[in-house]
Amino acid sequence: xxxxxxxxxxxxxxxxxxxxxxxxxxxxxxxxxxxxxxxxxxxxxxxxxxxxxxxxxxxxxxxxxxxxxxxxxxxxxxxxxxxxxxxxxxxxxxxxxxxxxxxxxxxxxxxxxxxxxxxxxxxxxxxxxxxxxxxxxxxxxxxxxxxxxxxxxxxxxxxxxxxxxxx
Numbered sequence: 001x002x003x004x005x006x007x008x009x010x011x012x013x014x015x016x017x018x019x020x021x022x023x024x025x026x027x028x029x030x031x032x033x034x035x036x037x038x039x040x041x042x043x044x045x046x047x048x049x050x051x052x053x054x055x056x057x058x059x060x061x062x063x064x065x066x067x068x069x070x071x072x073x074x075x076x077x078x079x080x081x082x083x084x085x086x087x088x089x090x091x092x093x094x095x096x097x098x099x100x101x102x103x104x105x106x107x108x109x110x111x112x113x114x115x116x117x118x119x120x121x122x123x124x125x126x127x128x129x130x131x132x133x134x135x136x137x138x139x140x141x142x143x144x145x146x147x148x149x150x151x152x153x154x155x156x157x158x159x160x161x162x163x164x165x166x167x
Contacts, residue, residue, distance in 0.1 A: 019050035019073075020066035044077040048085055051092040058096065059103050064134055064142070071145045075152055086157040093150045100143040107136045 050070055055063050078089065 015046065015049040015053045016055060016063070016066070016070075019046045020069060040077060040080055043073070044080050044085075047074045047077050048081070048089065051089055054092060054096060058099060059134060059139075061134070064138075067142050068145060071142075071149050075149055078153060078156065081153075081156065083157065083160045086153050086160075090150060090153050090157065093146055093153065097143065097146055097150065100139055100146065103134075104136055104139050104143065107134075107139065111136070 047070070051074070057063060058067070074089070078086070081089065
């Protein structure tokens with residue numbers, strides 16, 4: 001079952017969530033797990049599929065919480081990525097960065113409005129902080145990690161164009 005979800009050919013809208021679940025299962029819980037049978041290629045296929053299938057509402061609490069593990073695991077498994085895989089990954093990462101930066105800008109504007117408005121005005125205008133919303137700091141933290149991933153992927157992509165040095 002696990003390799004089925006790892007296959008890019010069977011990518012579904014649930015791939016992002018399945019990747020998050022599998023990546024959160026740690027080998028500390030058991031000495032041998034079924035996840036030990038998943039190959040690096042299968043993990044990479046899952047990471048790639050998860051990036052392709054990022055939910056549009058990725059900034060919602062449930063989806064947002066999976067981003068750090070997806071970013072970290074992508075860095076680990078992208079070492080076997082092809083040139084076209086890296087190009088596609090960078091495209092998806094850029095899309096996510098645009099969303100994160102837009103959300104940070106919006107949050108900063110809302111913070112400014114909250115500071116200017118009194119408590120009654122905040123309530124009337126619906127400017128109270130929503131518990132499901134991410135803070136600017138949380139979004140910035142993820143944005144930094146995503147930018148690091150983009151840099152790593154870009155560096156790998158550049159290495160495809162470089163001739164191999166033979167000692």
